[in-house]
Amino acid sequence: MPDDLMTRVINVIATTQHIPVESITADSTFEELKIDSLDGINILFALENEFNISIPDEEARGIRTVREMAAGVEKLTASA
Amino acid sequence: MGVISALGPNRIAFWQSLAEGRPGIRAIESIDRQQFRFQNGAEVSGYDPLCHFDEKQIGLTDRFAQYAVIAAREAIQQSGIVFSDPSRTAIVTGSCVGGQGAMDDGFVDMYKKGLPRVNPMMIPRVMANSGASQMSMGFGITGPTYTVSTACSSANHAIGQAYQMVRYGMADSAITGGSEAVFSFGFLKAWEAMRVVSPDTCRPFSKDRRGLILGEGGAMLVLETLEAAKARGAKILGEIAGFGMSSDAHHITQPSPDGAALAMTTALKEGGVAPESVGYVNAHGTGTIANDVSETAAIRKAFGAHANRLLVSSTKSLHGHALGAAGAIEAVATLLALQNGLVPPTANFTEADPLCDLDIVPNIARAVDVEVAISNSFAFGGLNAVLVFRSPNAL
Numbered sequence: 001m002p003d004d005l006m007t008r009v010i011n012v013i014a015t016t017q018h019i020p021v022e023s024i025t026a027d028s029t030f031e032e033l034k035i036d037s038l039d040g041i042n043i044l045f046a047l048e049n050e051f052n053i054s055i056p057d058e059e060a061r062g063i064r065t066v067r068e069m070a071a072g073v074e075k076l077t078a079s080a
Numbered sequence: 081m082g083v084i085s086a087l088g089p090n091r092i093a094f095w096q097s098l099a100e101g102r103p104g105i106r107a108i109e110s111i112d113r114q115q116f117r118f119q120n121g122a123e124v125s126g127y128d129p130l131c132h133f134d135e136k137q138i139g140l141t142d143r144f145a146q147y148a149v150i151a152a153r154e155a156i157q158q159s160g161i162v163f164s165d166p167s168r169t170a171i172v173t174g175s176c177v178g179g180q181g182a183m184d185d186g187f188v189d190m191y192k193k194g195l196p197r198v199n200p201m202m203i204p205r206v207m208a209n210s211g212a213s214q215m216s217m218g219f220g221i222t223g224p225t226y227t228v229s230t231a232c233s234s235a236n237h238a239i240g241q242a243y244q245m246v247r248y249g250m251a252d253s254a255i256t257g258g259s260e261a262v263f264s265f266g267f268l269k270a271w272e273a274m275r276v277v278s279p280d281t282c283r284p285f286s287k288d289r290r291g292l293i294l295g296e297g298g299a300m301l302v303l304e305t306l307e308a309a310k311a312r313g314a315k316i317l318g319e320i321a322g323f324g325m326s327s328d329a330h331h332i333t334q335p336s337p338d339g340a341a342l343a344m345t346t347a348l349k350e351g352g353v354a355p356e357s358v359g360y361v362n363a364h365g366t367g368t369i370a371n372d373v374s375e376t377a378a379i380r381k382a383f384g385a386h387a388n389r390l391l392v393s394s395t396k397s398l399h400g401h402a403l404g405a406a407g408a409i410e411a412v413a414t415l416l417a418l419q420n421g422l423v424p425p426t427a428n429f430t431e432a433d434p435l436c437d438l439d440i441v442p443n444i445a446r447a448v449d450v451e452v453a454i455s456n457s458f459a460f461g462g463l464n465a466v467l468v469f470r471s472p473n474a475l
Contacts, residue, residue, distance in 0.1 A: 037370070038333050041275055057117060057275045057291075 001074055009070040012046045028066045043069075051077050081317060082154025083412045084147050085297035085399045086122035090154055094399075095416045098424035099445050103398045105281050105293050105428075110263045118277045122295030122400025123263060140201055141214060142179030143261035147298030147405070148211030149218055152255050156219065159302040160314060161253060163221060170251040171212050171225040172242040173300075174234030174258030176404030177267065178208030178227075184264035211259050211298070223251055232364070234258050235407030236457035236465035239301065240323035243467075246303050253308070257408035259298030268294070274333075276368050282401070283428045284365035284394035285372050285436040292366040295400020299408035301415075306475065318415040319470040321452065322351020328462025335371055335458055340364075340378035343464035344454060348382075351468045355383050358390065358468075359450035360423050362414045363440075364458045365394020366401055373435045375456065380438075391448065393441040397427035407457040411467060414455045418471035421449045449473070 006026055014021040017039060024033060030040065040063075044055050047069070053076040063069050083090065086104025087097035097104060107113060108121040124147070129138045132150050141149075163169045182205035186198035204210060209227040216225045224245065228238045235258025242256035262268070271277050271294060278291035309316050324347025328339030348355055364375055380387045395413045402409055417423050422445050429442035451474045455467045 036331075036334070038331075041273070044275070045273060054117075057279070060275065 001070060005074055006070050008050060009047065009073055010066065012050050013043055013066065016043050016046045024066060026067045026070065030064055047073055053077060081158065081299070081301050081412045081415060082151040083297065083299040083409055084124055084150050085299070085402065085409055086124060086295050087399050091412060091416070094412065095420070098395060098398060098413055098416065099420070099422055101398065101425040101427045101443055101445055103281065103427050105400060108263065111265050111268065116268060117272055118279050120281060120293060121263060122293055124297055140204055141210060142182040142205040144175055144179055144181070144259050144298070145205070145211040145214050147261060147296070148173055148259035148300065149214050151257060151259065151298040151300040152215045152219070155255065155300040155302050161302055161304065163219065163253065165252070166220050167222045168252040169221045169223045170242055170245050170254040171215050171221055171223070172238045172245070172254060172256045173212040173215070173227045174236070174238035174404045174407065175208045175211060175227055175229060175260055176231050176234050177260070177262070179206040179210055180267050181261050181264040182206050184266040187266065215255060219255070221255070229404065230463045230465070231459035231461055232401070232403050232406055233457040233459035233463050233465040234404035235299070235411070236455065236467055237325065239320070239407060239411055239467060240325065240465055242303055243320045243323055246305060253302065253304040255300055255302055257298065257300035257411070258405040260403045260405040261296045262294045262403060263296060278367060281428045282367040282397045283430060284363065284367040284397050284426050285376070285433060285440045286429050287431040287433040289367045289369065289372065291368050292396070293400045295396070295402040296405070297399065297402050297409060298405050299412045301408070301411060316472045316475060318418055318472050319475055320467060321470040322347045322353055322468035324348070324350055324466045326464045328464070330462050333460050335374040336462065337374050337377035337381055339462055340375060340456065340458050340464050341381035343466040344378065344382035344456070347454060347466040347468050353452055353468055356386050357452045358383070358454055359448070360414070360417060360453035361390050361392040362410045362453060362455040363392050363394045364456040365396055365426065367394070367396065371458065372433070375458070376436045376438055387438060390438065391423045391441050391446060391450070392438045393424055393426045395424050398424070407455065407465065407467070410455050411469070414453045414469050418450055418453055418469060422447050423450065
């Protein structure tokens with residue numbers, strides 16, 4: 001996965017959650033970052049705008065970590 | 081009682097579909113569904129306002145207000161009631177988003193088509209009390225008239241308030257229920273963004289449920305005291321035996337079993353109804369991952385061991401989730417179930433979810449005489465409203 005993609009995903013999460021970028025790593029879980037289901041919807045919305053993609057509900061549902069989220073974005077940007 | 085919904089234009093068609101477990105969920109026709117991640121909804125199919133209103137009335141009303149009036153006309157006609165002192169009759173309606181469709185149309189005119197002005201009737205169409213006001217004017221009712229908006233609990237809150245007004249002598253009778261018209265492009269996009277709408281159908285309590293299906297329509301009840309109904313020889317359709325409200329004080333979208341259970345126990349206590357006398361629960365049962373698990377836990381908390389003997393079905397699997405009209409549509413479903421001795425099923429059921437381990441009456445209606453039923457409504461924002469109904473056969 002390109003570093004800049006991971007950086008952009010982390011930046012989106014930091015901005016959406018109003019938390020410092022430094023508090024997020026690729027291995028952070030949503031639980032650690034205190035991201036609940038409603039926060040998750042906001043992050044998906046921000047990622048769709050950032051990467052100009054459409055994230056299907058079913059693909060988003062099982063995601064629990066930053067790394068999984070970035071991998072999902074990478075897959076969607078590759079197929080876009 | 082009166083109802084217009086995806087199951088048809090009146091209570092007869094509605095009950096036929098409920099009894100047969102035949103859902104009104106179909107491909108959405110009123111907007112371009114290709115632009116959405118979900119394709120299906122529970123629309124009032126073949127609706128033609130000209131069959132119900134003249135052109136001037138149509139120009140003044142959004143569809144949600146029309147549904148309110150249509151359902152109220154049916155309810156009043158069936159009741160045979162005469163409002164001899166119209167100042168002693170109340171109208172309390174519920175709606176989540178009022179005439180948002182009219183607002184969406186106006187915004188398309190301005191933002192998309194670049195028009196410099198909107199339809200001058202936009203405000204009277206949009207206001208959430210438009211349905212209640214049209215009912216007041218249409219039937220000449222001059223008593224307390226207002227609209228409650230508590231998202232998906234709106235109609236249950238409205239019916240509960242009307243019940244309290246009649247019970248405590250603030251009004252002699254009431255027309256109450258709810259109506260909603262959700263199918264506008266902008267509003268459906270908002271639901272799409274919430275990621276709670278099913279891409280196929282509504283399967284409450286099934287393990288593979290994928291979310292709710294949006295519905296529309298209206299339903300109204302005519303309320304009066306039991307004594308007044310008996311005195312005029314009315315055909316009594318059932319009794320509202322209790323009403324309970326609570327707030328989760330928890331989360332703006334995630335439900336809490338504690339709040340829902342509190343509303344159920346409060347409703348039963350208010351009506352002096354023993355939990356063991358309840359035979360049927362018309363569940364909120366949206367078919368979302370979160371609601372159905374939380375509601376199961378809430379029912380278990382409220383009813384204890386008796387939960388295993390309850391029939392619990394979600395008729396949203398048939399008529400969809402009509403938001404601020406849901407409680408009213410489900411009140412009609414519950415009253416018809418009591419009256420007919422037939423509990424409508426939870427349709428579209430596929431596979432049991434161990435976290436939803438109640439008797440959910442899967443797919444096929446169950447013939448059983450129930451004396452007391454409750455109908456649950458739980459809203460985003462954590463606002464819960466529960467009505468208790470007693471069978472007319474038990475009065």
